Amino acid sequence: MVKLLYTSSMTDKLFLKITSHRENLKISQGDILYCPETIKIKLGLNYLPQNNKTISSIEIPKYKYFKTIILIDIIALRANFDIKLENHHYWYKKIYQFFEFHYGRIQYVLKKKYNNKIDRILFIQNIISLLLEYYYETKDSRYLSLSLKLLRIHSLSKIGCFNNKFFGQYSYNIILVHFLIKNF
Amino acid sequence: MNKKKVAILSPNPKSLYSTSVCELLIRNKINIEVIFIKRFTFSRFKDEFSRDGLRLIKKIWEKLILKEKAYNSFANIETILTYRQKENITLNNLKELKFKGIEVYFVEDLNSKFVENKLKEKQVDITVFTGGGIIRKNIIDNSGAGVINCHMGKLPEYRGMDVLEWTLYKKDFNNLGFTVHFMKKGVDTGNILKVFDVKLIKNEEIKSLRVRFEPIMTKNFVETIIGFLNGEIVENPQAEKDGKQYYIMDDYLKKVANQYLQQHTKIK
Numbered sequence: 001m002v003k004l005l006y007t008s009s010m011t012d013k014l015f016l017k018i019t020s021h022r023e024n025l026k027i028s029q030g031d032i033l034y035c036p037e038t039i040k041i042k043l044g045l046n047y048l049p050q051n052n053k054t055i056s057s058i059e060i061p062k063y064k065y066f067k068t069i070i071l072i073d074i075i076a077l078r079a080n081f082d083i084k085l086e087n088h089h090y091w092y093k094k095i096y097q098f099f100e101f102h103y104g105r106i107q108y109v110l111k112k113k114y115n116n117k118i119d120r121i122l123f124i125q126n127i128i129s130l131l132l133e134y135y136y137e138t139k140d141s142r143y144l145s146l147s148l149k150l151l152r153i154h155s156l157s158k159i160g161c162f163n164n165k166f167f168g169q170y171s172y173n174i175i176l177v178h179f180l181i182k183n184f
Numbered sequence: 185m186n187k188k189k190v191a192i193l194s195p196n197p198k199s200l201y202s203t204s205v206c207e208l209l210i211r212n213k214i215n216i217e218v219i220f221i222k223r224f225t226f227s228r229f230k231d232e233f234s235r236d237g238l239r240l241i242k243k244i245w246e247k248l249i250l251k252e253k254a255y256n257s258f259a260n261i262e263t264i265l266t267y268r269q270k271e272n273i274t275l276n277n278l279k280e281l282k283f284k285g286i287e288v289y290f291v292e293d294l295n296s297k298f299v300e301n302k303l304k305e306k307q308v309d310i311t312v313f314t315g316g317g318i319i320r321k322n323i324i325d326n327s328g329a330g331v332i333n334c335h336m337g338k339l340p341e342y343r344g345m346d347v348l349e350w351t352l353y354k355k356d357f358n359n360l361g362f363t364v365h366f367m368k369k370g371v372d373t374g375n376i377l378k379v380f381d382v383k384l385i386k387n388e389e390i391k392s393l394r395v396r397f398e399p400i401m402t403k404n405f406v407e408t409i410i411g412f413l414n415g416e417i418v419e420n421p422q423a424e425k426d427g428k429q430y431y432i433m434d435d436y437l438k439k440v441a442n443q444y445l446q447q448h449t450k451i452k
Contacts, residue, residue: 097429100432104236104237141354141437142431145431145434146431148434148436148437149432152434
């Protein structure tokens with residue numbers, strides 16, 4: 001297992017506002033569609049709303065191609081996380097490859113998929129959560145790297161250009177990635 | 185015995201790597217039939233920028249603007265510049281080879297029909313890749329035994345990009361090296377010719393390690409090409425499942441990888 005050297009000299013600008021993100025998550029709970037119970041406990045996020053039980057019963061379809069993926073697929077994949085299942089594993093791999101391959105034009109790809117900015121942010125932030133939760137379970141640092149790169153896309157962290165408030169799921173991701181870097 | 189014929193693919197006419205490889209091949213009686221150089225155009229810049237982002241600006245700054253000056257801060261290690269001096273490599277621009285009767289073409293796309301047709305016409309034994317992006321099947325299929333590349337990581341384990349950084353991040357210090365291999369449709373999945381180790385020295389950093397790789401790779405790349413053309417080195421297939429494909433590493437993880445390297449080489 002790779003243990004990161006988390007020293008004061010290595011602080012990343014993503015974590016400069018970590019306290020604000022904790023506050024923001026409390027007031028933006030409504031943005032969170034799902035959070036694994038184990039992560040809730042470990043990160044002290046018990047205040048987050050109960051997960052919708054029906055999500056866990058959603059069957060994950062066969063992966064076709066990126067264009068066909070919708071938000072509920074990602075939420076269902078997060079709620080039914082299982083790397084041993086071949087179909088699930090295939091989804092994680094394909095999603096990872098797609099975002100790495102299209103990283104340089106990701107905003108264009110997302111704009112093509114969703115017209116509405118909230119939908120784009122909701123989708124990408126749930127993808128990042130999926131990647132981080134995959135890293136949490138497997139310690140495959142490629143997924144951590146991609147999550148960090150996606151979190152650095154500033155325009156996908158807030159809804160309005162002049163709005164200082166971060167999206168709740170973005171704050172969740174920052175808190176989670178900070179925890180993973182400090183503890184893994 | 186007939187002289188072996190090769191074609192060269194290059195990212196830039198003044199590339200220290202490309203010019204060094206070409207001069208060493210010529211010295212070893214390898215017949216360079218044709219050279220294709222990727223022209224620097226706005227669409228190339230756009231494509232590469234969408235892939236590499238700000239790294240591209242850094243690359244342009246170092247390779248096209250600073251050139252030799254980029255090596256000024258590496259006085260105590262062997263760089264490609266000191267290696268060229270030692271080996272008396274004087275070729276500075278691939279265009280100079282036109283005067284030796286070698287066909288040199290500037291092309292927008294190394295995978296174009298023009299390159300494909302030229303390769304068909306020349307019937308080379310192999311094509312030597314010294315950079316310039318992804319090479320498609322139409323070029324690979326018309327390159328004699330194939331397109332040979334030198335990859336800055338040990339195959340099959342470390343495929344793709346930033347593999348030096350990924351090896352260090354995983355603290356896999358005994359697995360640092362490079363691989364001469366044939367290119368295939370999948371990234372770094374073609375047959376392997378030879379895998380080389382690179383040993384760490386004291387007070388190493390990623391920047392200096394990358395610089396140290398350049399002359400070692402150049403020398404061994406040429407030797408492996410000659411060995412293969414003479415039938416002394418054979419290709420070995422690699423299984424796709426034996427390795428992972430890596431992409432550009434996040435800057436924070438790079439800093440961590442560099443810190444691991446500094447710590448590891450300090451103890452030595």
